[in-house]
Amino acid sequence: SQQGEEDPQALSIQEGENATMNCSYKTSINNLQWYRQNSGRGLVHLILIRSNEREKHSGRLRVTLDTSKKSSSLLITASRAADTASYFCASNAGGTSYGKLTFGQGTILTVHP
Amino acid sequence: ETGVTQTPRHLVMGMTNKKSLKCEQHLGHNAMYWYKQSAKKPLELMFVYNFKEQTENNSVPSRFSPECPNSSHLFLHLHTLQPEDSALYLCASSQDMARPYNEQFFGPGTRLTVL
Numbered sequence: 001s002q003q004g005e006e007d008p009q010a011l012s013i014q015e016g017e018n019a020t021m022n023c024s025y026k027t028s029i030n031n032l033q034w035y036r037q038n039s040g041r042g043l044v045h046l047i048l049i050r051s052n053e054r055e056k057h058s059g060r061l062r063v064t065l066d067t068s069k070k071s072s073s074l075l076i077t078a079s080r081a082a083d084t085a086s087y088f089c090a091s092n093a094g095g096t097s098y099g100k101l102t103f104g105q106g107t108i109l110t111v112h113p
Numbered sequence: 114e115t116g117v118t119q120t121p122r123h124l125v126m127g128m129t130n131k132k133s134l135k136c137e138q139h140l141g142h143n144a145m146y147w148y149k150q151s152a153k154k155p156l157e158l159m160f161v162y163n164f165k166e167q168t169e170n171n172s173v174p175s176r177f178s179p180e181c182p183n184s185s186h187l188f189l190h191l192h193t194l195q196p197e198d199s200a201l202y203l204c205a206s207s208q209d210m211a212r213p214y215n216e217q218f219f220g221p222g223t224r225l226t227v228l
Contacts, residue, residue: 030213042115042203042219043156050214088156092213099144099210100169101217103156 006089006104014112019076021107023089024069030094032065033101034074037086046074046087081113116140119204119220126194127228134189134223136204143209145187146217147179150201162187163210194227201225 006023013019025032031050035043049056049065049072056063062075076083086108090101117138126132138145147159161169162181176198178190187204201222207215 033216035219040201040222040224042117042119042221043205043217044115044219045216048214048216090156094213099146099161099163099207099215099217100158102158105153105155 006087006107008107009105010108010110012110012112013079015079015081017079017111019079019083019109019111021074021087021109023072023074023104025072025089025091025102025104026070027091027093029067029091031092032063032072033090033092034061034063034072035088035090035103037088037106039085043088076109079109079111081111083109084111085109115218115220117204117206117218117220119202119223121223122221123224123226125226125228126191128194128196130194131190131192133191134202134204134225136187136189136220138185138187138204138206138218138220140206140218142206142218143184144207144215145181145184146205146207147187147189148203148205150203150222151199156203160189161210168210191225194225196227199225199227 033048034046037043060077065072086106088106090103144163149157159173160179180188203222204220205217207217
């Protein structure tokens with residue numbers, strides 16, 4: 001089964017608008033992380049939310065986690081053209097492999113100036 | 114810069130060539146990872162090393178051979194690759210595998226093209 005499915009697959013918005021991306025996962029998690037990737041580059045960690053947390057903020061980012069629905073969302077407020085990138089959620093099941101992350105396919109966000 | 118470097122950034126090789134990808138981290142981390150990123154597929158974990166010991170081999174074909182001589186360096190040796198192995202290969206590091214709330218730090222990747 002596939003873990004960490006994001007939707008939408010692509011999102012196009014105007015600068016200043018908010019962008020919401022959703023992620024679903026299949027198995028129980030210890031934590032869920034969001035990463036950003038600019039075209040053809042490495043991933044950059046954005047935010048981590050623990051399984052016992054429901055919401056977390058970091059600057060213009062807001063992440064929610066609903067473990068009963070096995071889903072998470074990433075909200076970017078007041079988007080900027082520089083936010084154009086791919087965004088990935090990654091679930092961490094914990095247990096004996098805390099370092100092992102399972103990534104989703106990502107959401108491609110385009111912010112038009 | 115994330116503190117993780119990868120060389121080369123681009124590599125074109127024939128199916129009979131042998132080449133190696135190099136990753137170095139300057140973060141004092143003890144866990145290192147190789148991922149494969151292909152178009153329209155999720156990031157695939159290939160290998161994991163924790164304190165220089167391989168802890169994960171995610172059913173990767175033997176034409177990919179990892180090496181971790183110390184906690185700062187990770188190599189991926191390539192031989193007799195197939196065109197479908199063309200992808201972006203990403204290296205990452207984290208503090209170690211025992212901490213539950215580790216973030217991973219990624220290098221910029223090596224874009225590999227197999228002809």
